[in-house]
Amino acid sequence: MLxxxxxxxxxxxxxxxxxxxxxxxxxxxSLLSGTAMHSLAVAGAIVIAGITPMWVSSRAMAKRAxxxxxxxxxxxxxxxxxVLVNVVDTQxxxxxxxxxxxxxxGYALDTLVGQPVSMLYADxxxxxxxxxxxxxxxxxxxxxxxxxxxxxxxxxIVTHSTIIPLFDSKGKWTGSxxxxxxxxxxxxxxxxxxxxxxxxxxxxxxxxxxxxxxxFTYMNKSALSRLKWSxxxxxxxxxxxxxxxxxxxxxxxxxxxxxxxxxxxxxxxVVLAGITFAVTIKFLQVGNQADRFLFVLNDISERLAEERTxxxxxxxxxxxxxxxxxxxxxxxxxxxxxxxxxxxxxxxALLEIAHRNADRLVLIINDILDLExxxxxxxxxxxxxxxxxxLIRESDHANEMLLQRYGLQxxxxxxxxxxxxxxxxxxxxxxxxxxxxxxCKFSPPGGKVHIIVQEGTNEVKISVKDHGTGIPEGDQxxxxxxxxxxxxxxxxxKGGTGLGLSICKAIVESLGGRIGFETREGKGxxxxxxxxxxxxxxxxxxxxxxxxxxx
Amino acid sequence: MIKLLHVEDDADIREIAEMSxxxxxxxxxxxxxxxxxxxxxxxxxxxxxxxxDMMMPGMTGRQTLEAMRKMPHLAxxxxxxxxxxxxxxxxxxxxKIGAAEVISKPFDPMELGEQIxxxxxx
Numbered sequence: 001m002l003x004x005x006x007x008x009x010x011x012x013x014x015x016x017x018x019x020x021x022x023x024x025x026x027x028x029x030s031l032l033s034g035t036a037m038h039s040l041a042v043a044g045a046i047v048i049a050g051i052t053p054m055w056v057s058s059r060a061m062a063k064r065a066x067x068x069x070x071x072x073x074x075x076x077x078x079x080x081x082x083v084l085v086n087v088v089d090t091q092x093x094x095x096x097x098x099x100x101x102x103x104x105x106g107y108a109l110d111t112l113v114g115q116p117v118s119m120l121y122a123d124x125x126x127x128x129x130x131x132x133x134x135x136x137x138x139x140x141x142x143x144x145x146x147x148x149x150x151x152x153x154x155x156x157i158v159t160h161s162t163i164i165p166l167f168d169s170k171g172k173w174t175g176s177x178x179x180x181x182x183x184x185x186x187x188x189x190x191x192x193x194x195x196x197x198x199x200x201x202x203x204x205x206x207x208x209x210x211x212x213x214x215x216f217t218y219m220n221k222s223a224l225s226r227l228k229w230s231x232x233x234x235x236x237x238x239x240x241x242x243x244x245x246x247x248x249x250x251x252x253x254x255x256x257x258x259x260x261x262x263x264x265x266x267x268x269x270v271v272l273a274g275i276t277f278a279v280t281i282k283f284l285q286v287g288n289q290a291d292r293f294l295f296v297l298n299d300i301s302e303r304l305a306e307e308r309t310x311x312x313x314x315x316x317x318x319x320x321x322x323x324x325x326x327x328x329x330x331x332x333x334x335x336x337x338x339x340x341x342x343x344x345x346x347x348x349a350l351l352e353i354a355h356r357n358a359d360r361l362v363l364i365i366n367d368i369l370d371l372e373x374x375x376x377x378x379x380x381x382x383x384x385x386x387x388x389x390x391l392i393r394e395s396d397h398a399n400e401m402l403l404q405r406y407g408l409q410x411x412x413x414x415x416x417x418x419x420x421x422x423x424x425x426x427x428x429x430x431x432x433x434x435x436x437x438x439x440c441k442f443s444p445p446g447g448k449v450h451i452i453v454q455e456g457t458n459e460v461k462i463s464v465k466d467h468g469t470g471i472p473e474g475d476q477x478x479x480x481x482x483x484x485x486x487x488x489x490x491x492x493x494k495g496g497t498g499l500g501l502s503i504c505k506a507i508v509e510s511l512g513g514r515i516g517f518e519t520r521e522g523k524g525x526x527x528x529x530x531x532x533x534x535x536x537x538x539x540x541x542x543x544x545x546x547x548x549x550x551x
Numbered sequence: 552m553i554k555l556l557h558v559e560d561d562a563d564i565r566e567i568a569e570m571s572x573x574x575x576x577x578x579x580x581x582x583x584x585x586x587x588x589x590x591x592x593x594x595x596x597x598x599x600x601x602x603x604d605m606m607m608p609g610m611t612g613r614q615t616l617e618a619m620r621k622m623p624h625l626a627x628x629x630x631x632x633x634x635x636x637x638x639x640x641x642x643x644x645x646x647k648i649g650a651a652e653v654i655s656k657p658f659d660p661m662e663l664g665e666q667i668x669x670x671x672x673x
């Protein structure tokens with residue numbers, strides 16, 4: 001709270017206070033009778049109000065008493081109608097308030113008089129401010145500053161107050177009188193002005209749109225300059241009037257949807273004059289004001305270009321690694337197959353290690369490329385309608401070699417009738433193969449891996465279950481993280497990349513599904529993913545799908 | 552014997568491919584280090600299958616195949632792309648431009664012959 005001015009006690013205030021200590025309204029009425037002393041008090045009151053500072057000698061006033069008293073009474077009336085006035089006693093209790101105070105704050109006279117003045121202050125229940133003012137007044141000083149007042153209905157208004165200590169003829173402190181001006185609206189305008197100045201400094205474009213008229217009410221400097229619009233023409237324009245905006249209809253639809261669903265916040269991207277912007281839309285419903293949409297447009301073209309450069313670099317490096325790896329892996333493969341003749345047993349074992357790790361390196365490169373595509377939104381999804389059960393059976397064949405290597409068998413359940421899915425079946429296969437590969441790596445030799453399909457009303461759950469060691473509790477929360485440092489992953493020996501599950505998660509979520517797991521240490525783990533079943537897919541689609549397959 | 556034209560700019564990979572395919576005893580191999588070299592060789596030669604590296608300096612594998620398809624005697628010869636860029640969706644794209652098969656690098660030398668024979672059957 002500001003305490004702008006503190007003045008020492010002065011004669012006018014003392015005399016004024018002497019009169020007012022007998023009662024504000026009584027004094028005010030008696031002033032109108034026209035004594036010099038009374039006029040002095042009125043002058044003091046007007047000084048307080050800040051309307052017309054005046055100071056005249058008693059002799060001059062006596063000469064012009066009649067005309068001046070008329071003038072002063074008019075000024076007093078104006079003062080009384082403009083300013084909120086209250087008188088407080090030495091105990092800090094309100095003894096008098098004027099009509100303006102009652103009108104503005106909404107209190108009844110008897111609910112204020114006799115109550116501590118702190119009840120008016122909207123500052124930590126009023127005590128801190130009341131205490132600070134009281135301390136100043138006790139020293140005989142005038143207090144000036146902003147005083148937020150709490151109204152009867154709970155509203156807070158900001159007033160600028162001048163509070164003068166009152167003394168009797170012997171100089172004894174008898175209380176204080178406060179004259180307050182309501183500056184709430186001024187503060188609001190000032191705040192708005194400052195806000196507008198700040199918004200004009202922003203690099204982001206800001207739009208405010210009236211939700212009813214669908215016309216703009218505000219745009220900051222950056223937005224206006226981009227569209228080559230002026231403040232004046234703004235209010236006749238809507239989103240569809242922005243010529244260089246691609247997808248204006250989508251933005252209008254998004255706003256309609258937000259209003260319909262009472263949704264406060266939405267994010268989207270638009271292209272404006274060839275520049276890509278991330279758009280945050282906020283639906284504003286504040287008090288009695290008209291509903292509005294606030295748009296914040298952040299230019300992300302530079303960021304996208306940087307991401308693309310980085311992504312291209314990773315992609316290029318990953319691809320460039322493949323050529324030497326082809327020679328390394330190929331040479332070792334030929335040596336191991338004895339294409340170059342017999343090799344000693346120990347050399348064979350070492351070659352096998354090198355070959356296995358070259359394989360692992362290839363997998364890592366593939367996974368990095370996939371992750372890069374996912375994170376830059378460049379992974380393509382080709383949606384078709386097909387039978388999930390066919391895909392499950394196919395995965396059994398696709399993993400035949402792997403199952404043989406680990407001495408495992410796959411047991412499939414829940415595929416006795418077709419389950420039509422409109423999804424990217426190649427990506428679903430990628431996820432399934434990854435989960436099967438994990439299950440194989442962590443299953444005891446000679447065991448079984450189960451694939452279970454459970455069809456619900458709107459979704460289908462595909463589970464891959466092993467009878468391995470399970471996932472330790474400490475690792476469970478980071479199982480879908482990239483290169484998660486897991487305690488018992490045996491990544492080096494099992495040949496995993498540490499990326500597979502995070503890729504699976506990204507793919508499943510991109511397909512509108514979810515992925516999870518259930519595990520019991522020592523008993524095994526069940527990884528599952530759930531995909532939505534599109535409604536309305538029936539026999540016709542199945543027939544078409546079968547025909548396509550047959551052709 | 553299957554007459555195979557192998558176009559690959561990397562000499563090491565050419566050698567590994569030749570050794571791998573020789574092991575099967577079923578391939579008669581001609582190797583070229585560039586698309587341009589391959590085009591000059593096929594003027595009086597009709598292979599049973601063409602194995603093309605995708606990324607090469609000068610003519611790419613795709614450009615080489617396009618030029619070969621314009622030669623009547625090569626219009627229907629099965630072509631196999633061998634590429635380090637063969638990710639899931641990219642393989643589909645290469646098939647669309649007329650590849651009978653797409654083999655990812657690194658390839659398995661012990662399976663290369665079988666992969667080529669399977670592509671010819673397609």
